[in-house]
Amino acid sequence: MPDRQSSLAPFKNKVFLTIWLASITSNFGGLIQDVGAAWMMTSISKSESMVALVQASNTAPIMLFSLVAGAIADGFDRRRVMLFAQAFLLIVSALLSVFTWFGLLTPWSLLAFTFLIGCGTALNSPSWQASVGDIVGREDLPSAVSLNSMGFNITRSVGPAIGGLIVALAGAATAFxxxxVSYLSMIYALFRWKPVYPKATLPRENLGHAIAAGLRYMAMSPNLMKVLFRGFFFGFCATAILSLLPLVVKDNLAGGPLAFGGLLGAFGIGAIGGAISNARIREKLSSEQIVSCSFAGFALALALTGISHSFFITAPALVLAGACWVLSLSLFNTVVQLSTPRWVVGRALSLYQTATFGGMAGGAWIWGLLAESGSSEQALVAAAVLMALGVGIGLALPMPAFAALDLNPLNRFNEPPLRLDIRPRSGPIVVQIDFEIDDKDVPEFLKVMVERRRIRLRDGAQNWALMRDLENPDIWTETYHTPTWVDYVRHNHRRTKADAEITDRLGDLHKGINPPRVHRMIERQTIPPADDVFHKPHIDHH
Known part of the structure:
Protein backbone atom coordinates (compact mmCIF):
# COMPACT_ATOMS: atom_id res chain seq x y z
CA MET A 1 0.00 0.00 0.00
CA PRO A 2 1.41 3.44 -0.82
CA ASP A 3 2.51 5.61 2.04
CA ARG A 4 -0.16 8.15 1.34
CA GLN A 5 -2.80 5.48 2.01
CA SER A 6 -1.25 4.21 5.23
CA SER A 7 -2.37 5.54 8.59
CA LEU A 8 1.11 4.81 9.96
CA ALA A 9 3.03 6.43 7.09
CA PRO A 10 3.99 9.52 9.18
CA PHE A 11 6.04 7.24 11.45
CA LYS A 12 8.47 6.79 8.56
CA ASN A 13 9.39 10.42 9.12
CA LYS A 14 12.02 10.21 11.87
CA VAL A 15 11.41 13.76 13.07
CA PHE A 16 7.69 13.17 13.47
CA LEU A 17 8.23 9.81 15.17
CA THR A 18 10.75 11.26 17.62
CA ILE A 19 8.57 14.21 18.58
CA TRP A 20 5.46 12.00 18.70
CA LEU A 21 7.13 9.63 21.17
CA ALA A 22 8.36 12.59 23.19
CA SER A 23 4.85 14.04 23.28
CA ILE A 24 3.53 10.69 24.55
CA THR A 25 6.05 10.86 27.40
CA SER A 26 5.19 14.48 28.12
CA ASN A 27 1.45 13.75 28.08
CA PHE A 28 1.97 10.91 30.54
CA GLY A 29 3.77 13.28 32.84
CA GLY A 30 1.02 15.86 32.53
CA LEU A 31 -1.71 13.37 33.41
CA ILE A 32 0.29 12.12 36.38
CA GLN A 33 0.63 15.73 37.49
CA ASP A 34 -3.14 16.24 37.16
CA VAL A 35 -3.84 13.32 39.47
CA GLY A 36 -1.24 14.53 41.95
CA ALA A 37 -2.61 18.08 41.96
CA ALA A 38 -6.21 16.95 42.47
CA TRP A 39 -5.21 14.62 45.30
CA MET A 40 -2.95 17.23 46.87
CA MET A 41 -5.78 19.74 46.99
CA THR A 42 -7.95 17.27 48.90
CA SER A 43 -5.12 17.00 51.42
CA ILE A 44 -4.58 20.72 52.00
CA SER A 45 -8.14 22.01 51.58
CA LYS A 46 -11.56 20.75 52.61
CA SER A 47 -13.34 22.97 50.08
CA GLU A 48 -14.99 21.07 47.23
CA SER A 49 -14.87 24.18 45.06
CA MET A 50 -11.09 24.41 45.48
CA VAL A 51 -10.78 20.81 44.32
CA ALA A 52 -12.87 21.62 41.25
CA LEU A 53 -10.75 24.70 40.56
CA VAL A 54 -7.64 22.55 40.10
CA GLN A 55 -8.92 21.27 36.75
CA ALA A 56 -10.35 24.66 35.84
CA SER A 57 -7.06 26.44 36.52
CA ASN A 58 -5.26 23.99 34.26
CA THR A 59 -7.64 24.31 31.30
CA ALA A 60 -8.65 27.99 31.59
CA PRO A 61 -5.41 29.28 29.97
CA ILE A 62 -6.19 27.25 26.84
CA MET A 63 -9.43 29.19 26.50
CA LEU A 64 -7.93 32.54 27.51
CA PHE A 65 -4.62 32.57 25.66
CA SER A 66 -5.05 30.18 22.75
CA LEU A 67 -5.45 32.91 20.12
CA VAL A 68 -2.44 34.81 21.46
CA ALA A 69 -0.43 31.58 21.33
CA GLY A 70 -1.61 31.03 17.76
CA ALA A 71 -0.41 34.48 16.75
CA ILE A 72 2.96 33.74 18.37
CA ALA A 73 3.13 30.42 16.51
CA ASP A 74 2.64 32.23 13.19
CA GLY A 75 4.98 35.11 13.94
CA PHE A 76 7.95 33.34 15.49
CA ASP A 77 10.08 30.24 14.97
CA ARG A 78 7.69 27.50 16.10
CA ARG A 79 10.49 25.23 17.25
CA ARG A 80 11.85 27.95 19.54
CA VAL A 81 8.38 28.70 20.86
CA MET A 82 7.95 25.03 21.78
CA LEU A 83 11.40 24.90 23.37
CA PHE A 84 10.58 27.93 25.48
CA ALA A 85 7.21 26.45 26.48
CA GLN A 86 8.72 23.09 27.42
CA ALA A 87 11.51 24.72 29.44
CA PHE A 88 8.93 26.90 31.21
CA LEU A 89 6.80 23.84 32.00
CA LEU A 90 9.84 21.98 33.34
CA ILE A 91 10.79 24.85 35.66
CA VAL A 92 7.25 25.37 36.97
CA SER A 93 6.72 21.64 37.54
CA ALA A 94 10.06 21.34 39.32
CA LEU A 95 9.17 24.27 41.59
CA LEU A 96 5.80 22.68 42.32
CA SER A 97 7.56 19.50 43.38
CA VAL A 98 9.97 21.43 45.60
CA PHE A 99 7.18 23.42 47.26
CA THR A 100 5.27 20.21 47.92
CA TRP A 101 8.30 18.33 49.20
CA PHE A 102 9.11 21.02 51.78
CA GLY A 103 5.50 21.55 52.84
CA LEU A 104 5.26 25.07 51.45
CA LEU A 105 2.24 24.46 49.24
CA THR A 106 -1.05 26.21 50.01
CA PRO A 107 -4.36 25.82 48.15
CA TRP A 108 -3.90 29.10 46.31
CA SER A 109 -0.26 28.50 45.44
CA LEU A 110 -1.24 25.09 44.06
CA LEU A 111 -3.83 26.78 41.85
CA ALA A 112 -1.20 29.30 40.76
CA PHE A 113 1.19 26.51 39.76
CA THR A 114 -1.49 24.59 37.84
CA PHE A 115 -2.53 27.82 36.11
CA LEU A 116 1.07 28.44 35.02
CA ILE A 117 1.32 24.87 33.73
CA GLY A 118 -1.86 25.50 31.77
CA CYS A 119 -0.28 28.66 30.32
CA GLY A 120 2.74 26.68 29.14
CA THR A 121 0.48 24.09 27.55
CA ALA A 122 -1.56 26.81 25.85
CA LEU A 123 1.61 28.37 24.42
CA ASN A 124 2.94 25.04 23.18
CA SER A 125 -0.19 23.59 21.58
CA PRO A 126 -0.70 25.82 18.49
CA SER A 127 3.00 25.71 17.63
CA TRP A 128 3.07 21.92 17.86
CA GLN A 129 -0.13 21.42 15.87
CA ALA A 130 0.98 23.87 13.18
CA SER A 131 4.41 22.23 13.06
CA VAL A 132 2.90 18.91 12.05
CA GLY A 133 2.29 20.41 8.61
CA ASP A 134 5.92 21.58 8.54
CA ILE A 135 7.24 18.12 9.39
CA VAL A 136 5.15 15.76 7.25
CA GLY A 137 3.95 16.14 3.70
CA ARG A 138 0.48 17.30 2.80
CA GLU A 139 -0.56 13.77 1.86
CA ASP A 140 0.40 12.41 5.29
CA LEU A 141 -1.07 15.27 7.30
CA PRO A 142 -4.48 13.64 8.00
CA SER A 143 -2.80 10.49 9.29
CA ALA A 144 -0.32 12.50 11.37
CA VAL A 145 -3.15 14.44 13.02
CA SER A 146 -4.97 11.17 13.78
CA LEU A 147 -1.82 9.68 15.29
CA ASN A 148 -1.44 12.72 17.53
CA SER A 149 -5.01 12.28 18.71
CA MET A 150 -4.45 8.56 19.20
CA GLY A 151 -1.34 9.21 21.27
CA PHE A 152 -3.17 11.61 23.54
CA ASN A 153 -6.01 9.14 24.07
CA ILE A 154 -3.58 6.32 24.83
CA THR A 155 -2.02 8.36 27.60
CA ARG A 156 -5.41 9.50 28.87
CA SER A 157 -6.54 5.89 29.11
CA VAL A 158 -3.73 4.70 31.36
CA GLY A 159 -2.11 7.89 32.64
CA PRO A 160 -4.56 8.62 35.48
CA ALA A 161 -4.29 5.05 36.77
CA ILE A 162 -0.49 5.22 36.77
CA GLY A 163 -0.68 8.65 38.37
CA GLY A 164 -2.91 7.35 41.13
CA LEU A 165 -0.51 4.50 41.80
CA ILE A 166 2.48 6.87 41.97
CA VAL A 167 0.67 9.25 44.33
CA ALA A 168 -0.40 6.35 46.54
CA LEU A 169 3.09 4.84 46.73
CA ALA A 170 5.39 7.86 46.60
CA GLY A 171 3.30 10.98 47.18
CA ALA A 172 2.29 14.02 45.15
CA ALA A 173 5.77 15.57 45.22
CA THR A 174 7.13 12.57 43.34
CA ALA A 175 4.31 12.81 40.79
CA PHE A 176 5.18 16.46 40.18
CA VAL A 181 11.42 15.11 34.07
CA SER A 182 8.97 14.11 31.31
CA TYR A 183 9.51 17.45 29.56
CA LEU A 184 13.17 16.60 28.97
CA SER A 185 12.21 14.14 26.24
CA MET A 186 10.40 16.83 24.26
CA ILE A 187 13.23 19.31 24.76
CA TYR A 188 15.69 16.72 23.47
CA ALA A 189 13.50 15.93 20.44
CA LEU A 190 13.10 19.61 19.60
CA PHE A 191 16.85 20.23 19.85
CA ARG A 192 17.42 17.44 17.31
CA TRP A 193 14.87 18.88 14.88
CA LYS A 194 16.40 21.46 12.54
CA PRO A 195 13.56 22.91 10.46
CA VAL A 196 14.24 25.23 7.55
CA TYR A 197 11.72 28.06 7.42
CA PRO A 198 11.33 30.47 4.49
CA LYS A 199 13.28 33.66 5.02
CA ALA A 200 11.06 36.49 6.20
CA THR A 201 10.93 39.41 3.77
CA LEU A 202 8.58 41.63 5.78
CA PRO A 203 8.68 42.93 9.34
CA ARG A 204 6.78 40.86 11.89
CA GLU A 205 3.23 42.00 12.66
CA ASN A 206 2.69 43.22 16.18
CA LEU A 207 0.66 40.88 18.34
CA GLY A 208 -2.56 42.90 18.26
CA HIS A 209 -2.56 43.19 14.47
CA ALA A 210 -1.70 39.50 14.13
CA ILE A 211 -4.63 38.48 16.32
CA ALA A 212 -6.97 40.76 14.35
CA ALA A 213 -5.68 39.28 11.09
CA GLY A 214 -6.38 35.76 12.35
CA LEU A 215 -9.91 36.64 13.42
CA ARG A 216 -10.54 38.39 10.11
CA TYR A 217 -9.23 35.45 8.10
CA MET A 218 -11.50 33.02 9.90
CA ALA A 219 -14.53 35.30 9.64
CA MET A 220 -14.02 35.65 5.88
CA SER A 221 -13.50 31.90 5.34
CA PRO A 222 -16.93 30.19 5.26
CA ASN A 223 -15.50 26.67 5.16
CA LEU A 224 -13.44 27.28 8.29
CA MET A 225 -16.43 28.77 10.11
CA LYS A 226 -18.35 25.57 9.38
CA VAL A 227 -15.57 23.53 10.96
CA LEU A 228 -15.52 25.77 14.04
CA PHE A 229 -19.26 25.40 14.56
CA ARG A 230 -19.26 21.65 13.98
CA GLY A 231 -16.30 21.26 16.35
CA PHE A 232 -18.05 23.31 19.03
CA PHE A 233 -21.26 21.30 18.66
CA PHE A 234 -19.48 17.95 18.75
CA GLY A 235 -17.41 18.93 21.78
CA PHE A 236 -20.51 20.20 23.60
CA CYS A 237 -22.35 16.89 23.19
CA ALA A 238 -19.46 14.43 23.31
CA THR A 239 -18.00 15.68 26.57
CA ALA A 240 -21.01 14.26 28.41
CA ILE A 241 -19.67 10.72 28.15
CA LEU A 242 -16.33 11.54 29.77
CA SER A 243 -17.51 14.08 32.32
CA LEU A 244 -20.31 11.81 33.58
CA LEU A 245 -18.41 8.52 33.36
CA PRO A 246 -17.56 8.42 37.09
CA LEU A 247 -21.28 8.70 37.89
CA VAL A 248 -22.10 6.00 35.35
CA VAL A 249 -19.62 3.65 37.00
CA LYS A 250 -20.92 4.39 40.47
CA ASP A 251 -24.68 4.58 39.87
CA ASN A 252 -25.35 2.40 36.82
CA LEU A 253 -22.65 -0.23 37.12
CA ALA A 254 -22.08 -0.23 40.90
CA GLY A 255 -18.38 -0.33 40.10
CA GLY A 256 -15.24 1.21 41.50
CA PRO A 257 -11.88 2.50 40.32
CA LEU A 258 -11.11 -0.73 38.45
CA ALA A 259 -14.28 -0.46 36.35
CA PHE A 260 -13.64 3.24 35.76
CA GLY A 261 -10.12 2.53 34.55
CA GLY A 262 -11.39 -0.28 32.35
CA LEU A 263 -13.91 2.00 30.64
CA LEU A 264 -11.27 4.66 30.07
CA GLY A 265 -9.14 1.93 28.54
CA ALA A 266 -12.04 0.94 26.28
CA PHE A 267 -12.32 4.54 25.11
CA GLY A 268 -8.59 4.55 24.39
CA ILE A 269 -8.82 1.29 22.44
CA GLY A 270 -11.54 2.82 20.31
CA ALA A 271 -9.38 5.88 19.73
CA ILE A 272 -6.50 3.70 18.56
CA GLY A 273 -8.81 1.81 16.21
CA GLY A 274 -10.20 5.05 14.82
CA ALA A 275 -6.72 6.43 14.18
CA ILE A 276 -5.45 3.27 12.50
CA SER A 277 -8.51 2.97 10.25
CA ASN A 278 -8.61 6.68 9.48
CA ALA A 279 -6.78 6.54 6.15
CA ARG A 280 -8.87 3.66 4.81
CA ILE A 281 -12.09 5.38 5.86
CA ARG A 282 -11.04 8.60 4.12
CA GLU A 283 -10.56 6.65 0.90
CA LYS A 284 -14.14 5.42 0.97
CA LEU A 285 -16.11 8.28 2.53
CA SER A 286 -16.29 12.04 2.07
CA SER A 287 -15.54 14.45 4.90
CA GLU A 288 -19.24 15.03 5.53
CA GLN A 289 -20.00 11.32 5.55
CA ILE A 290 -17.23 10.71 8.10
CA VAL A 291 -18.50 13.48 10.36
CA SER A 292 -22.14 12.39 10.03
CA CYS A 293 -21.24 8.79 10.85
CA SER A 294 -19.16 9.98 13.81
CA PHE A 295 -22.06 12.05 15.12
CA ALA A 296 -24.46 9.12 14.71
CA GLY A 297 -22.03 6.63 16.24
CA PHE A 298 -21.32 8.86 19.21
CA ALA A 299 -25.05 9.43 19.73
CA LEU A 300 -25.51 5.66 19.92
CA ALA A 301 -22.60 5.37 22.36
CA LEU A 302 -24.09 8.09 24.57
CA ALA A 303 -27.48 6.40 24.63
CA LEU A 304 -26.06 2.96 25.40
CA THR A 305 -23.84 4.36 28.16
CA GLY A 306 -26.80 6.14 29.69
CA ILE A 307 -29.23 3.22 29.78
CA SER A 308 -26.81 0.33 30.29
CA HIS A 309 -26.38 -1.38 33.64
CA SER A 310 -23.85 -3.88 32.36
CA PHE A 311 -20.13 -3.33 32.03
CA PHE A 312 -20.13 -5.57 28.95
CA ILE A 313 -22.53 -3.21 27.15
CA THR A 314 -20.99 0.03 28.38
CA ALA A 315 -17.43 -0.99 27.44
CA PRO A 316 -18.21 -1.56 23.72
CA ALA A 317 -20.13 1.73 23.75
CA LEU A 318 -16.97 3.45 25.00
CA VAL A 319 -14.94 1.75 22.27
CA LEU A 320 -17.36 3.17 19.69
CA ALA A 321 -17.20 6.59 21.34
CA GLY A 322 -13.39 6.60 21.26
CA ALA A 323 -13.31 5.75 17.56
CA CYS A 324 -15.87 8.43 16.67
CA TRP A 325 -14.03 10.95 18.85
CA VAL A 326 -10.76 10.52 16.98
CA LEU A 327 -12.33 10.33 13.52
CA SER A 328 -14.30 13.55 13.93
CA LEU A 329 -11.83 15.72 15.85
CA SER A 330 -8.85 14.68 13.73
CA LEU A 331 -10.84 15.42 10.58
CA PHE A 332 -11.81 18.87 11.88
CA ASN A 333 -8.16 19.59 12.67
CA THR A 334 -7.01 18.32 9.29
CA VAL A 335 -9.55 20.36 7.33
CA VAL A 336 -8.47 23.49 9.19
CA GLN A 337 -4.82 22.85 8.31
CA LEU A 338 -5.47 21.94 4.68
CA SER A 339 -7.77 24.94 4.18
CA THR A 340 -5.41 27.52 5.67
CA PRO A 341 -2.16 28.97 4.29
CA ARG A 342 0.90 28.61 6.46
CA TRP A 343 1.07 32.29 7.42
CA VAL A 344 -2.11 32.02 9.50
CA VAL A 345 -2.40 28.30 10.31
CA GLY A 346 -1.40 28.71 13.96
CA ARG A 347 -4.15 31.23 14.57
CA ALA A 348 -6.70 29.13 12.69
CA LEU A 349 -5.84 26.07 14.77
CA SER A 350 -5.99 28.07 17.99
CA LEU A 351 -9.46 29.35 17.12
CA TYR A 352 -10.60 25.83 16.29
CA GLN A 353 -9.14 24.64 19.58
CA THR A 354 -10.88 27.45 21.46
CA ALA A 355 -14.22 26.58 19.86
CA THR A 356 -13.90 22.87 20.58
CA PHE A 357 -12.63 23.29 24.14
CA GLY A 358 -15.28 25.93 24.72
CA GLY A 359 -17.92 23.46 23.64
CA MET A 360 -16.49 20.81 25.94
CA ALA A 361 -16.29 23.17 28.90
CA GLY A 362 -19.84 24.42 28.39
CA GLY A 363 -21.13 20.92 27.78
CA ALA A 364 -19.51 19.51 30.91
CA TRP A 365 -21.20 22.21 32.97
CA ILE A 366 -24.64 21.79 31.34
CA TRP A 367 -24.65 17.99 31.45
CA GLY A 368 -23.41 18.10 35.04
CA LEU A 369 -26.27 20.37 36.05
CA LEU A 370 -28.74 18.11 34.26
CA ALA A 371 -27.34 15.03 35.98
CA GLU A 372 -27.49 16.79 39.35
CA SER A 373 -31.12 17.83 38.89
CA GLY A 374 -32.14 14.49 37.38
CA SER A 375 -29.76 11.62 36.77
CA SER A 376 -26.72 10.75 34.71
CA GLU A 377 -28.95 8.53 32.57
CA GLN A 378 -31.20 11.46 31.67
CA ALA A 379 -28.23 13.69 30.91
CA LEU A 380 -26.57 11.12 28.66
CA VAL A 381 -29.77 10.36 26.77
CA ALA A 382 -30.36 14.09 26.27
CA ALA A 383 -26.81 14.46 24.96
CA ALA A 384 -27.44 11.49 22.64
CA VAL A 385 -30.58 13.09 21.23
CA LEU A 386 -28.79 16.39 20.65
CA MET A 387 -25.83 14.64 19.04
CA ALA A 388 -28.19 12.73 16.74
CA LEU A 389 -29.84 15.99 15.72
CA GLY A 390 -26.36 17.25 14.91
CA VAL A 391 -26.25 14.87 11.96
CA GLY A 392 -28.78 17.14 10.27
CA ILE A 393 -26.43 20.11 10.58
CA GLY A 394 -24.58 18.69 7.63
CA LEU A 395 -27.52 19.51 5.39
CA ALA A 396 -27.12 23.23 6.08
CA LEU A 397 -23.40 23.37 6.90
CA PRO A 398 -21.73 20.52 5.01
CA MET A 399 -18.10 19.85 5.71
CA PRO A 400 -15.74 20.91 2.94
CA ALA A 401 -13.93 18.13 1.14
CA PHE A 402 -10.26 17.63 1.86
CA ALA A 403 -8.94 20.75 0.23
CA ALA A 404 -7.29 20.26 -3.11
CA LEU A 405 -6.44 23.96 -3.07
CA ASP A 406 -2.85 25.01 -3.55
CA LEU A 407 -2.32 27.41 -0.66
CA ASN A 408 1.33 28.07 -1.38
CA PRO A 409 2.19 31.75 -1.94
CA LEU A 410 1.43 32.95 -5.45
CA ASN A 411 4.65 34.98 -5.59
CA ARG A 412 3.50 37.08 -8.53
CA PHE A 413 3.72 40.38 -6.70
CA ASN A 414 6.77 42.56 -7.20
CA GLU A 415 6.96 45.73 -5.18
CA PRO A 416 6.66 48.56 -7.72
CA PRO A 417 9.22 51.37 -8.02
CA LEU A 418 7.90 54.52 -6.36
CA ARG A 419 8.55 58.18 -7.10
CA LEU A 420 7.78 59.22 -3.53
CA ASP A 421 10.15 58.50 -0.68
CA ILE A 422 7.75 56.70 1.65
CA ARG A 423 8.51 54.58 4.67
CA PRO A 424 7.09 51.10 5.36
CA ARG A 425 4.72 52.64 7.92
CA SER A 426 3.58 55.46 5.63
CA GLY A 427 -0.13 55.49 4.88
CA PRO A 428 -3.03 55.11 4.54
CA ILE A 429 -2.61 53.59 1.09
CA VAL A 430 -5.45 53.70 -1.43
CA VAL A 431 -5.43 51.27 -4.35
CA GLN A 432 -7.60 51.57 -7.44
CA ILE A 433 -7.69 49.03 -10.26
CA ASP A 434 -9.45 49.94 -13.52
CA PHE A 435 -11.14 47.23 -15.57
CA GLU A 436 -12.76 47.59 -18.97
CA ILE A 437 -15.67 45.16 -19.11
CA ASP A 438 -17.98 44.45 -22.03
CA ASP A 439 -21.64 44.91 -21.18
CA LYS A 440 -22.47 41.26 -21.86
CA ASP A 441 -19.78 40.18 -19.37
CA VAL A 442 -21.01 42.37 -16.50
CA PRO A 443 -23.03 39.61 -14.72
CA GLU A 444 -20.03 37.27 -14.74
CA PHE A 445 -17.72 40.12 -13.71
CA LEU A 446 -19.90 40.95 -10.70
CA LYS A 447 -20.05 37.30 -9.72
CA VAL A 448 -16.26 37.03 -9.76
CA MET A 449 -15.95 40.30 -7.85
CA VAL A 450 -17.95 38.84 -4.96
CA GLU A 451 -15.18 36.31 -4.41
CA ARG A 452 -12.54 38.97 -5.08
CA ARG A 453 -14.01 41.10 -2.28
CA ARG A 454 -13.92 38.17 0.15
CA ILE A 455 -10.28 37.45 -0.65
CA ARG A 456 -9.29 41.12 -0.35
CA LEU A 457 -10.95 41.54 3.05
CA ARG A 458 -9.72 38.16 4.25
CA ASP A 459 -6.12 39.16 3.51
CA GLY A 460 -6.27 42.55 5.20
CA ALA A 461 -7.78 45.09 2.80
CA GLN A 462 -10.20 47.69 4.15
CA ASN A 463 -13.01 49.80 2.72
CA TRP A 464 -13.33 47.66 -0.39
CA ALA A 465 -15.68 49.05 -3.03
CA LEU A 466 -16.55 48.55 -6.67
CA MET A 467 -17.51 51.58 -8.78
CA ARG A 468 -18.74 52.13 -12.33
CA ASP A 469 -17.90 55.15 -14.44
CA LEU A 470 -21.04 57.17 -15.24
CA GLU A 471 -19.58 58.66 -18.41
CA ASN A 472 -17.90 55.50 -19.65
CA PRO A 473 -19.94 52.54 -18.31
CA ASP A 474 -17.43 50.00 -19.58
CA ILE A 475 -14.94 51.23 -16.95
CA TRP A 476 -15.20 49.58 -13.53
CA THR A 477 -12.89 50.52 -10.66
CA GLU A 478 -12.06 48.29 -7.73
CA THR A 479 -10.78 50.25 -4.74
CA TYR A 480 -9.54 49.36 -1.28
CA HIS A 481 -7.38 50.77 1.50
CA THR A 482 -4.57 49.45 3.67
CA PRO A 483 -3.33 51.25 6.79
CA THR A 484 0.31 51.42 5.66
CA TRP A 485 2.55 50.61 2.73
CA VAL A 486 3.93 47.51 4.45
CA ASP A 487 0.35 46.34 5.00
CA TYR A 488 -0.25 46.73 1.27
CA VAL A 489 2.83 44.65 0.46
CA ARG A 490 1.89 42.05 3.07
CA HIS A 491 -1.65 41.90 1.66
CA ASN A 492 -0.29 41.02 -1.78
CA HIS A 493 2.19 38.48 -0.45
CA ARG A 494 -0.68 36.63 1.23
CA ARG A 495 -2.26 35.80 -2.10
CA THR A 496 -2.14 32.06 -2.76
CA LYS A 497 -1.97 30.03 -5.94
CA ALA A 498 -5.59 29.05 -5.33
CA ASP A 499 -6.52 32.76 -5.48
CA ALA A 500 -4.88 33.09 -8.88
CA GLU A 501 -7.98 31.67 -10.55
CA ILE A 502 -9.95 34.79 -9.62
CA THR A 503 -7.21 37.12 -10.84
CA ASP A 504 -6.88 35.19 -14.09
CA ARG A 505 -10.65 35.19 -14.62
CA LEU A 506 -10.78 38.96 -14.18
CA GLY A 507 -7.94 39.27 -16.66
CA ASP A 508 -9.95 37.25 -19.17
CA LEU A 509 -13.01 39.47 -18.69
CA HIS A 510 -10.98 42.67 -19.11
CA LYS A 511 -11.27 43.71 -22.76
CA GLY A 512 -8.66 46.46 -22.76
CA ILE A 513 -5.54 46.18 -24.86
CA ASN A 514 -3.34 46.73 -21.82
CA PRO A 515 -3.69 44.92 -18.46
CA PRO A 516 -5.98 46.50 -15.83
CA ARG A 517 -4.38 49.69 -14.63
CA VAL A 518 -3.38 49.88 -10.97
CA HIS A 519 -3.23 53.22 -9.14
CA ARG A 520 -1.41 53.24 -5.80
CA MET A 521 -1.93 56.42 -3.80
CA ILE A 522 -1.30 57.71 -0.32
CA GLU A 523 -3.86 59.79 1.53
CA ARG A 524 -2.63 63.26 2.48
CA GLN A 525 -3.97 66.07 4.60
CA THR A 526 -4.15 69.59 3.15
CA ILE A 527 -1.56 70.68 5.72
CA PRO A 528 1.27 68.13 5.53
CA PRO A 529 2.79 66.87 8.77
CA ALA A 530 6.46 67.32 9.50
CA ASP A 531 7.33 63.81 8.37
CA ASP A 532 5.35 63.94 5.12
CA VAL A 533 6.76 62.16 2.10
CA PHE A 534 8.64 63.98 -0.61
CA HIS A 535 9.76 63.26 -4.10
CA LYS A 536 12.90 61.21 -4.21
CA PRO A 537 15.81 63.47 -5.10
CA HIS A 538 16.84 63.30 -8.70
CA ILE A 539 20.42 62.18 -9.15
CA ASP A 540 22.23 63.34 -12.26
CA HIS A 541 24.55 60.55 -13.30
CA HIS A 542 26.17 62.59 -16.08
Missing part, protein backbone atom coordinates in the same frame (compact mmCIF):
# COMPACT_ATOMS: atom_id res chain seq x y z
CA UNK A 177 8.88 15.61 39.84
CA UNK A 178 8.11 12.88 37.29
CA UNK A 179 6.12 15.41 35.29
CA UNK A 180 9.07 17.82 35.33
Missing amino acids: AINA
